[in-house]
Amino acid sequence: MDVLKDFKEKAASNLQTIIFAEGDDERIIRAAAEVEAEKIAKIIILAEAESIQKQAEEYGVDLSGIEIINPEKSEYIAEFTDEFYELRKHKGIAKEEAEKIVKDPLYFATMMIYTNKADGMVAGAANATGNVLRPAFQIVKTAEGISTVSSAIIMVLKDKSFGEDGVLVVSDCAVNPAPNSDQLAEIAITTADTTKRLLGFEPRVAMLSFSTMGSAKHENVDNVRNAVGIAHKNAPHLKIDGEMQADAALVESVGSRKAPGSEIAGKANVLIFPDLQSGNIGYKLVQRLAGADAVGPILQGLAAPINDLSRGCSVDDVVNLTAITAVQAQN
Structure with missing residues (x-):
């Protein structure tokens, strides 16, 4: 499809860093390798490195050149805990609870974007839309002048x-x-x-x-x-x-x-x-x-590019939405 070819070409012209929060999903692992091979974006996968590398080998997938971060053991945990606590302390959250929350891959990925360590996120292959949106609403929030995501x-x-x-x-x-x-x-x-x-x-x-x-x-x-x-x-x-x-x-x-x-x-x-x-x-x-290709959902109205896959998505769906997320991050 020309429209998807255009997205990929534009994404490749100015590489953005996109996070995959659901690193244990086979479709995500395969898509990460494909995105890296096509040079559409720089990919960070959230997962335990040894486990995901073993899965990749079983699938015959090469994850060379892809950064893998374990949210449970990341060097960013203390920083993210402090940042998230400041964002949510008005809701009565305790520091211990903040630390537990930021270790959740969806929250960790959103904090990566909030602290400018990544440009966008693609998730939803293994999570409902509400789970993807919740950290987005709490951390990056809506774009200026927008009230409806x-x-x-x-x-x-x-x-x-x-x-x-x-x-x-x-x-x-x-x-x-x-x-x-x-x-x-x-x-x-x-x-x-x-x-x-x-x-x-x-x-x-x-x-x-x-x-x-x-x-x-x-x-x-x-x-x-x-x-x-x-x-x-x-x-x-x-x-x-x-x-x-x-x-x-x-x-x-x-x-x-x-x-x-x-x-x-x-x-x-x-x-x-x-x-x-x-x-x-x-x-x-x-x-x-009608045999139409459906690309998305593309979330709109957030202050950062965070996009939600359908849980019935294919590897191609993940790759396509990654290209769109990267293009959004360029704007």
Whole structure:
């Protein structure tokens, strides 16, 4: 896929240090070796060195050139304990508890980023999204001006007539179960920004519903319609429209009938789902039934590049998300 080739080439042009927090996972070990071989990023794996080297030998994988750190015995433990204690002492945390927490690989990796010892993290192959996000919220926190962390997934379709030459960005499919209008508006704006920065094309954002421009009446429709208004007010420079059904957003002949006059209908390349259920179900249906490649989830709104894999991810998924994380870290 050209889009992934572009990410890898850009990542290789300015190597960033990316941490893999789940070093005992076979997919992570294989991906680390592949990233090193392709020179996409500098990789740090969190694991016990002897154990992971033994696993790598069993898999026929060469981890030469990859740094391995054991969070339980790292030279950084005292520094991270002090830093984390300062961050969380207002919550009543004790120093002993802080030390125990920073030895957790997900917390340790996030502290590596916080103290500028690494540029980004890829995790989630063996952890739920909540486990990946918790240390991120507590340590690096949200980017300036952002209150809603969300996720974007890049869908690369075989049918090039949809989206931007077959590329769609969809959100939010991993983080917010039931966003309100303000949150939906921020998700739309953040996803448009992610699309522009990572993919370089002009985002045309459709905010999805089971209604198109007032064809149905329901509080769920009102939530999306209100979000469109908020997005227009907060980001008038962006092309955002809705509410609209998926076919009206993606198919020009349908869009022209259901939403005449809309510059987005039938031409959307960014889709904002109204809630997590529809987003997660929707992207996985497209991925499995249409044979689309789904790259992500890419977390957006955090102050540092921390990305969450699906627990069903493949080695290629890890490599691809690493390339994207590295590109995010360059910005």
